[in-house]
Amino acid sequence: MLVIGLVGGWIVAGRMLAPLTRITRAVRKAENGSLSHRIELEGRDDEFRELADAFDAMLAQLEARVSEQQRFAANASHELRTPLAVTQTLLDVARRSPNPDDGELLERLRVVNTRAIDLTEALLVLSRADQRSFTREPVDVSLLVEEATETLLPLAERHGVAIDISGDITPAAGSPALLFQLTTNLLHNAIVHNLPEDGTVWVTTGVEHEWARLTVENTGERLTAQSVSTLTEAFQRGTERVHSDHAGVGLGLAIVKSITRAHDGILTLTPRDGGGLRVTVQLPVSAPA
Secondary structure (H helix, E strand, O other): OHHHHHHHHHHHHHHHHHHHHHHHHHHHHHHOOOOOOOOOOOOOOOHHHHHHHHHHHHHHHHHHHHHHHHHHHHHHHHHHHHHHHHHHHHHHHHHHOOOOOHHHHHHHHHHHHHHHHHHHHHHHHHHHHHHOOOOOEEEEHHHHHHHHHHHHHHHHHHHOEEEEEEEOOOEEEEOHHHHHHHHHHHHHHHHHOOOOOOEEEEEEEEEEOOEEEEEEEEOOOOOOHHHHHOOOOOOOOOHHHHHOOOOOOOOHHHHHHHHHHHOOOEEEEEEOOOOOEEEEEEEEOOOOO
16 A cells, blocks of 8 residues: 555656646746747646746747847847948048038038937937836826927928817826827827828827827828738838938837837727828826826
8 A cells, every 4th residue: 555655646746746847947948048938738727727828928928029129129220320321421422522512511411410319319218118217197188289289280281281189188197208209209190191282180189988098090191901010110111201301210109109008008000991090099097186
């Protein structure tokens, strides 16, 4: 009986500890930098299976975030290298030219330098939002919309775009500076990516089902669901953005996505049936003052 008991206990213990061995092996592989490994524990739905599934989900999220950060770093390096290379080329040409046109050279250098500064500031805003290093305060999104519209009204007039604002008081909790950046980016994007003439931007605010809701729609070229799904990736540009006088730095909607996520909100992008884009930002409603 003693021998049978020891053998039986050893077999049962081995079967009970086998899942822990697989989980430990996966943890050590993740510790060494291998995030593609998954436990994929089979069997009945017990505590070990629940732990293994949770660990697999965590590994999948970590792998996706690391891959996203690697793509972002590569794209950021490329974007920062471009204005620096252009500046170096302009200076080399001016040095070799016998009769340099200082006025034209300075203007081109100013444009390139402004683009580099805008890109750097956008990267700083994106980093600040990702780190969530801000204090949450009560914010009325409708007031931010009015302020952003007033700031971008001259740009809309130059592009021949009409802006229509409607909605009610929309209380939310977050960083006023970051939420203003979010609103400005959405409005700027809707103005620039619009029809060549007689375009329209609709901005609505309100509270719906315990969410502060901001919706920005614009007329424009027809978009597919696949192309819309890539617009929030860093340094993704539409065809019109590349050739416009307000090309941006390719981080407008990426910053919107990051700020929305930092405020525990929901960002939804959908193509409009008649052409253009509809962007909806949902933020948790703040308690009334």
